[in-house]
Amino acid sequence: NAGVTQTPKFQVLKTGQSMTLQCAQDMNHNSMYWYRQDPGMGLRLIYYSASEGTTDKGEVPNGYNVSRLNKREFSLRLESAAPSQTSVYFCASSELSGGNTIYFGEGSWLTVV
Amino acid sequence: GDSVTQMEGPVTLSEEAFLTINCTYTATGYPSLFWYVQYPGEGLQLLLKATKADDKGSNKGFEATYRKETTSFHLEKGSVQVSDSAVYFCALSRRTGGFKTIFGAGTRLFVKA
Numbered sequence: 680n681a682g683v684t685q686t687p688k689f690q691v692l693k694t695g696q697s698m699t700l701q702c703a704q705d706m707n708h709n710s711m712y713w714y715r716q717d718p719g720m721g722l723r724l725i726y727y728s729a730s731e732g733t734t735d736k737g738e739v740p741n742g743y744n745v746s747r748l749n750k751r752e753f754s755l756r757l758e759s760a761a762p763s764q765t766s767v768y769f770c771a772s773s774e775l776s777g778g779n780t781i782y783f784g785e786g787s788w789l790t791v792v
Numbered sequence: 793g794d795s796v797t798q799m800e801g802p803v804t805l806s807e808e809a810f811l812t813i814n815c816t817y818t819a820t821g822y823p824s825l826f827w828y829v830q831y832p833g834e835g836l837q838l839l840l841k842a843t844k845a846d847d848k849g850s851n852k853g854f855e856a857t858y859r860k861e862t863t864s865f866h867l868e869k870g871s872v873q874v875s876d877s878a879v880y881f882c883a884l885s886r887r888t889g890g891f892k893t894i895f896g897a898g899t900r901l902f903v904k905a
């Protein structure tokens with residue numbers, strides 16, 4: 680009963696370091712997403728993948744890259760971390776990209792110092 | 793463009809009080825409407841949803857009715873419990889026209905014993 684699994688749960692990075700957040704879903708969903716959550720800002724979409732083989736920018740894509748490795752996995756990469764990227768990151772998935780319930784992972788707490 | 797506006801928090805209530813969290817939306821067409829809940833340290837999870845006008849979504853004692861004439865989807869519960877303390881997000885999603893799920897900023901609820 681895993682649902683959406685993301686790793687790591689906590690990470691501290693130094694400015695300029697790179698890292699990849701991993702995400703996998705076991706619900707055979709077509710669409711996957713990466714959001715960030717900041718105090719007072721709600722959820723903001725970074726990138727999404729409507730289906731395997733496609734990725735598109737969301738509301739705040741600058742400083743990030745993504746890879747839809749296969750139908751199950753969708754990774755988020757920070758090439759050169761900045762303090763402004765300190766946030767909680769959520770991976771999510773849904774059966775289709777419109778009108779459907781979104782299922783979220785438990786979150787990854789990232790601090791950039 | 794599409795948008796969701798929900799009442800600012802935090803909302804503080806005593807146990808067994810009546811809860812209302814207001815949510816209004818702006819969208820073309822006929823979006824699906826959702827309430828998600830986020831408990832401390834966790835990802836968002838679906839609380840309830842409604843897919844067409846006059847539909848009522850309900851779950852765990854919470855209810856919300858899709859009102860197209862007032863473009864609203866207010867969340868209500870007749871008697872809150874301490875365990876309902878969480879952040880509540882209103883969201884809309886379109887079934888057509890590509891990816892479109894928009895989240896409100898979230899409303900934090902504290903319930904005191």
